[in-house]
Amino acid sequence: MLGNQTLIVLIGTLLLGVASGMVGTFAVLRRRALVGDVVAHSALPGLCLSFLLFHSRSMILLLCGALVSGLLGAVVVALMKRFTRLREDAIQGIVLSVFYGGGIALTRFIQNRYRNEPGSDLESFIIGRAATMLKADVLQIAAVALVTTIIVLVLYKELTLLSFDEQFCRVQGWSTMGLDLTLMLLTAITVVVGLPAVGVVLTAALLIIPPSAARFWTDRLSTMMMIACLFGGASGVVGTLVSANISGLPTGPLIVMTSTVIFIASWLFAPHRGVVWNGNRSRDLDVDPSWLVTESQFADESPADLQIKRGSGM
């Protein structure tokens, strides 16, 4: 039933989903989810330049180029944040589209100029082409998944502290810059290794959607991370199977669509935090007495505080 090729792709997308879910959990909680998107889009010109430099089909060479320019994009964001007064979202928008625009121009240029050279079809990196995944690609993904898992587990305590309370982290003497850099590197290599399969435009979704869906099911970070890995892996598997059985459907977008279905289901049906659960309960609120606060208590609270409390049902 499952061809050899499908099996390779399945293992690849499964591992990719798991690694993304793990790294993505911290990226989302640290509010750095869009760093992945910046890295992914910024990776495209590096990929092209790497091809122009080496004229090689070697995936590792291409991905190294992608990683360098992806990280360059992230560094430009950091520098602009430091030296301009623009807000971070604006900066990310600018950097991401400029790099991506340059990348698109280069892929077209390469395709027109080197039409007859094997591997010149770099446009496949835009939405990815999982179906042609090789054993070597899967091994790369497995290596990245292993390395990120080890680093995340070793630095679990430090990354949790950083994500929850950066200032307290600094007061205790941790190098928040080093930790942020580590998290950025993990994000970048996870994104880059996913590029051939899921593509520049969509890899960041794998980083963001499964952890966001996982948050609905639990109030514990460790559980959230496991569920995010599960959701990421499941999205990879289901997306791959669907695209393998219905001809003409690309794998990357289907993986993302699967994770979105999981997200919507979580948002609707998760106990305690889901919409359906809360809809049923809003009438007969069983309010814990400790929750009842006097009005004077709110007087000193900022509107943002109240917002967080009211919004916590979502």
Add this chain to the structure above:
Amino acid sequence: MIEAEADTPILDVHDMTVAYNRRPVLWNVDLTIRKPGLTAIIGPNGAGKSTMIRSVMGLVPMVSGTVTAWGEEIAKQRHRIGYVPQRGSVDWDFPISVFETVLMGTFGNLGWFRRPGRKQKELASQCLERVGMQDFANRQIGQLSGGQQQRVFLARALAQEAELYFMDEPMAGVDAATERIVFDLLKSLSEEGRTIVVVHHDLRTVPEYFDDVVLLNVRIVASGPVDTTFNSANLQATYGGRLSILDTMAEAVQKQKETE
């Protein structure tokens, strides 16, 4: 008041100036704390109270000035310094329990890579008990009232086992029960020989609970023992002629006289 001059001060802030976007928010601040006890930093909104403790701890860069604790740079004494940030500074929807939050206080002394073990967990439980929150250990932190959240932050600071504490408005927006607990805790910490610097907004409670007071409005208007420093002239100089504040001041000074 002649202290043992030879001793290095617990905290020494010298000539500290801090600016946001080139606008000075703290100007030439000098502060020396020589003996353990409870110090309140008071002043109007925008006086730079929080900025002051945050720059002392190195969270906000200084334009000029030096800060030392026990004669050394703050960076070298971090394991002896504890911090209670403002409650609004974190995302209370973070997937973490009360107990795990308090456990974070022990991370500084644990160092890189080491996981909290039984010793750290016992310490965290004791700290939770000290603030009366042991029954909430497994709650997600967002499911607490404001006062309870504040107590969790205090318990986390206790778990740091520090000698010098900085607390940013630990009494802001808390219920009466929590205020009681917080003050009792501050008192017992002080009796244990620790030094606590509190950014405080409630003038009325200053004479009752604090040993020293710093009146701040961008510059230090006055600082010293509450008995001699907390008077209407200094308060007026700090708060200016704001009517509602003046009433509070009168009340506070009155209260102080009664206690004397």
